[in-house]
Amino acid sequence: MEVTDVHHAYRRRRLVLRGVDLRLRAGTLCGIVGENGAGKSTLLRVLSGELRPTRGTVRHGGRFGYCPQHVVLNNALTVRQHLSYFQTAYRLPDVRYAEEIMDVLGFTEYADERAGVLSGGTRQKLNVTLALMHDPQVLLLDEPYQGFDWDTYQRFWDLAGRLRDAGRSVLVVSHLAYDAERLDRLWRLDGGRLRPEGPGEAGAAA
Numbered sequence: 001m002e003v004t005d006v007h008h009a010y011r012r013r014r015l016v017l018r019g020v021d022l023r024l025r026a027g028t029l030c031g032i033v034g035e036n037g038a039g040k041s042t043l044l045r046v047l048s049g050e051l052r053p054t055r056g057t058v059r060h061g062g063r064f065g066y067c068p069q070h071v072v073l074n075n076a077l078t079v080r081q082h083l084s085y086f087q088t089a090y091r092l093p094d095v096r097y098a099e100e101i102m103d104v105l106g107f108t109e110y111a112d113e114r115a116g117v118l119s120g121g122t123r124q125k126l127n128v129t130l131a132l133m134h135d136p137q138v139l140l141l142d143e144p145y146q147g148f149d150w151d152t153y154q155r156f157w158d159l160a161g162r163l164r165d166a167g168r169s170v171l172v173v174s175h176l177a178y179d180a181e182r183l184d185r186l187w188r189l190d191g192g193r194l195r196p197e198g199p200g201e202a203g204a205a206a
């Protein structure tokens with residue numbers, strides 16, 4: 001994914017993004033942190049194509065996955081019904097990979113529960129599974145581990161590391177400055193631009 005000089009202003013008023021440049025190579029696990037209101041979700045919505053940038057370009061190739069910050073589930077459908085709905089949307093022959101992800105995240109036993117009765121953390125596990133189940137080459141995750149318990153949080157990072165090792169580009173966005181050693185690159189979104197975060201990060205490309 002290649003992002004060049006991206007600007008975004010809501011209704012031509014406040015400029016939230018003021019020239020974001022970002023390059024995500026295959027086989028990298030990257031993070032963006034920023035305070036509340038810094039524009040992280042706005043940036044991900046631009047990167048996913050949901051919002052058109054006021055200026056600048058976003059280019060990416062191959063299958064694309066996006067896990068939005070706010071869980072979008074149909075409360076009347078069971079976990080399994082969500083999988084089959086997305087299986088059709090993604091044109092997948094089966095949901096075996098989705099079931100593997102469910103197993104890794106530890107919520108297989110909820111397969112026949114309706115989304116409306118799931119706990120917040122379990123809803124988020126389903127949200128992440130739906131974004132991953134077509135094995136995207138570029139994966140954008142907005143606050144993906146909100147509501148996860150510690151064990152699930154660790155399993156999530158193991159999964160993200162495995163995807164990186166399999167050659168996927170993974171970008172995790174959070175307001176928390178999580179364990180930077182898990183990441184190949186970390187940026188901070190501040191003042192509408194990205195700057196490298198952490199020691200020894202003076203402008204190297206991912």
Ligand SMILES: Nc1ncnc2c1ncn2[C@@H]1O[C@H](COP(=O)(O)OP(=O)(O)OP(=O)(O)O)[C@@H](O)[C@H]1O
Nearest residue numbers: 010011016034035036037038039040041042043175
């Ligand atoms: N649809 C919208 N219309 C107008 N302004 C918006 C809209 N969505 C976001 N904003 C504004 O854009 C700015 C950035 O918001 P955004 O949600 O991208 O930040 P964030 O870094 O994701 O915040 P948080 O960590 O709280 O989720 C905020 O000032 C917010 O009020």
